Amino acid sequence: MALPKYTETRYRVWHYFYIGICTFVFFFLIAPLFVIFPLSFNAEEFLVFSDGMKRLDPDAFSLRWYQDMIYGTKNPWGLAAKNSFIIAIFATLGSVILGTVAALGLSSRHMPYKGLIMATLISPMIVPLIISGVAIFFFIAKVGLAATHLGIVIAHIILGTPFVVITVTATLSGFDHSVTRAAASLGSNPVNTFMKITLPLILPGVISGGLFAFVTSFDEVVVVLFLAGLDNTTIPIQMWTGLREQLSPTILAVATCLIVLSVLILVSAELLRRRSERLRGINR
């Protein structure tokens, strides 16, 4: 942002001050993530940059923590990763199906008690996680699903649906309902109309809601800590235990993998958002 030539000195100073603050905040946001990356390749066991690393000595770097993550003895990460993915995938499917259907109803202008129902549907996002955790635990324990995958999937569906409801309702707000009426007048039944007309148009919103649900489930630790048994340990639980006991470089290797995963998710979410905006005719 170049300043016009006539800018007074005090505004000039203020402007550079403002740019300085912004640079600092962006640095503050992003820099911590980049610390993990080099340290996970540390050849030594300490979580500080060794002298060798500062000199960029190739011997100071190694993949031993990645090997430990995959092949280490009594290694919890394999099981945790498998559980995390299974739980997150099923939780995402559940949230997306329930959330999308509900959003279709909610965005209809005939919907009665819209405000109240919307508030109920997104309440798991507003209520602090610990309270949701206690409530969901009571339910899961009562129906006898504690320490099962299904129990955790149900919990994560509860936590994930609000995101799907919000993103899909937002997408539907720009949706031209006359196309579904056109389909109906041409003899299509409602299910067919939804699959062939509505769904392809709102798909970006559905998928980005699904991504939110996936990340919520994949990253969730508070509720899982109540529900999981030894067989249902997930990546966040293992990270939590590891960070509490001893910060080992293996955790950093896992963290690096998670950062790579989040980059992938960010890129797909961003692409979807642009596509959705293009489809809805929002131009900037």
Add this chain to the structure above:
Amino acid sequence: MTSETNKILTTDGIPLEESLKKAERKNKIKAFLLVCPLLLFLIITYVFPIGEMFTRSIDDKMITNMLPNTFKSMESWDGQDMPEEEVFKSFYIDFKTLVEKKEHGKLGQRLNKEKNGFTTILKKLFRQIQRNKIDENGSFKEQITSLHKRFNNVEYWRAIKRTAPPYTMAKYLKGMDLFIDENGSIAQVEEDRRIHRILWLRTLEIAFFVTVFCFLMGYPIAHLLATLPMKYSNLLMICVLLPFWTSLLVRTASWMILLQQQGIVNDFFVMIGLVSDDNRPEMMYNKVGTYVAMTQILLPFMVLPLYSVMKTISPSLMRAGKSLGGTPFVAFWKVYFPLTIPGIGAGCLLVFILAIGYYITPALVGGASGTLISNQIAYHMKTTLDWSFASAMGLMLLTGVLVVYWIYNKLVGVDNIKLG
């Protein structure tokens, strides 16, 4: 003209108005049926259990069911002098039933919470019953009071009477470091045992300051993102979105590395000569660590709503303000800032609510001062298994959040919370 002739009929001969109403009703039902699966699912798995938390938190039926006869005969006792023979008799009957069911220990525990010293005297009574030393034809009052002097103390009988109602507020009072004393009035617990009030205040303090820090740091960058040309702002947006999508535990781990005593932040301070190498400050396991880590973790939740509001503000408004004679500061303060208030409200609400229920990060980087109310709830759920107390504290926290939400609604109006 009568309304009769004026009525428009559809081809089926039904008045149009009625036909429209019917169609409307059908649409209403259709919309509702679509929402139904999720609504039912949430009501069963989520809304009811929150209600169950409430019943659990005030439930005190256990003792009511243990001493049914005693409470019944106590109804006519005014609680002033020692109770009559009838009370002793029914207490004996109740207690004997409990001994047969081997549940007398639980009664002792429960009554001991009400008043110390019950366990001992109930054990004494238990032994007498086991040895069949109590003459069921004699006076129960004489026999029981002669067992231990506490049975002769009216305070203990009053304590039993106090446990009669099937509901109790004790757990809520305990959450505020209060309790019901011998006279039945509310009193404070001893000073060195007032832990919960400290936790509430600490939770509020941390949530408040994290919100303030997030606002102070988030506002400038949201403004920059909203005013920069698209190609630059998209790049910078990654700095906000990447942390947003990254696991909370990963970000906490990176702060643990950065803030440790031999960590990079301390290295930097030593390098620029702010502190000496042998006197590195402790930045983790205290409040500094909690504030720094939580601010970074919650900052995207402030930036995204602010950005989406600022994006809609036309730059010509600021130009108009300036051309009408306002200095840039005045134009900003009088024109731009008021327009961003909905974004500020949404961001602050989001960050505050998230912060108030946080405990993973404070527990990892906050050390002894990192225990917040959520930790306490988790502790009672998992370790002491005092679920009713955990429920009570959870509901107190929820009430707090709802109050914040209500205030927000009054001040700003509930906007759709946008997710970037």
